[in-house]
Amino acid sequence: MSMKKDKHITMREAKERTGLTSRQIRYYDEQNLIFPARSKGNQRLFSESDLQRLLKIKKLLAAGNSIETIRLKMKTPQAKEIDPYAQLSEFEDSINDYADEELDSLYPVSNRFALLKKLTFNDHDINDQEFEEEN
DNA sequence: CTTCTGACA
DNA sequence: TGTCAGTA
Numbered sequence: 001m002s003m004k005k006d007k008h009i010t011m012r013e014a015k016e017r018t019g020l021t022s023r024q025i026r027y028y029d030e031q032n033l034i035f036p037a038r039s040k041g042n043q044r045l046f047s048e049s050d051l052q053r054l055l056k057i058k059k060l061l062a063a064g065n066s067i068e069t070i071r072l073k074m075k076t077p078q079a080k081e082i083d084p085y086a087q088l089s090e091f092e093d094s095i096n097d098y099a100d101e102e103l104d105s106l107y108p109v110s111n112r113f114a115l116l117k118k119l120t121f122n123d124h125d126i127n128d129q130e131f132e133e134e135n
Numbered sequence: 136c137t138t139c140t141g142a143c144a
Numbered sequence: 145t146g147t148c149a150g151t152a
Contacts, residue, residue: 011138022138023145041152043138139151 008037009046018054025054031067033057035077049077 011022018025028034029044034053037045046054053074060070073093080086095116 021145023147026139027145041138042140043152137152140149142148144147 007048008039009048009051011044011046014044014046014051014054017051018058020054020058028054028057028067031071033067033071033074053077 009017011025014020014025015022025034025044029036034046034050034057036047036050039045056074057070060073061067065073075083075086080090
């Protein structure tokens with residue numbers, strides 16, 4: 001049974017889906033942040049994970065991270081499959097990424113990461129308040 | 136017409 | 145990073 005078909009993504013689609021310029025994408029490739037395959041004509045063939053990485057890179061870059069920092073932070077796709085902790089680390093990163101978003105109400109639980117972090121963050125504050133009220 | 140590499144106001 | 149050149 002085949003998994004998801006690794007449909008080759010062209011540079012054009014990569015640009016459209018990431019909002020990055022071809023110049024930026026090639027530069028990130030040159031910096032070994034992504035590892036797209038190549039066609040016989042030396043054309044870059046991006047995978048779905050490459051697109052995800054590009055979006056991640058765009059986000060980290062906008063957050064003020066350097067290329068070097070991002071390279072260390074994201075490791076290689078290979079390491080993610082082998083190292084179990086890489087996945088946990090990735091999950092923690094996801095929490096930090098999404099938890100910064102505002103959370104007005106607890107009802108629209110569309111952002112579970114924000115909710116999770118908000119709960120863990122206010123945990124001691126809530127206890128302090130309850131402690132004060134009880135005394 | 137689009138992508139690729141190398142180079143540079 | 146943008147962009148121009150010269151290919152493929």
